[in-house]
Amino acid sequence: MRGVFVVIFCCGFLQLVSSQCRTVRKTNENWGCYNDGKELEPGEYFEDPVTCDECTCLGGGFLSCCANAVTFSDLSPDCEVVKDGCKAVAVLKSDRSKLCPEVTFTGKKK
Known part of the structure; x- marks a missing residue:
């Protein structure tokens, strides 16, 4: 549970310092996230191959994604x-x- 709090805090902080981040609710799940039919655990990270965004599952169905463009x-x-x-x-x-x-x-x- 402490690890989930750290991930949520860090991602929230990243959103404050970078306007290129966004958090979206992907499902009404109480625990993890789903993205393109794949179940993600809280704290799980991936890079979207289409948008090149870096995304992290915050838990509770929330997914935080930050633009990764140069x-x-x-x-x-x-x-x-x-x-x-x-x-x-x-x-x-x-x-x-x-x-x-x-x-x-x-x-x-x-």
């Missing part, structure tokens, strides 16, 4: 953003195997 800004004209699923990197246009030397980004870098 946005690049001030990208050099010599660079481009390459996406692979939920991951994105800034690489040199002339040699896509090399990362851009100076990049400004917001979000979580993977």
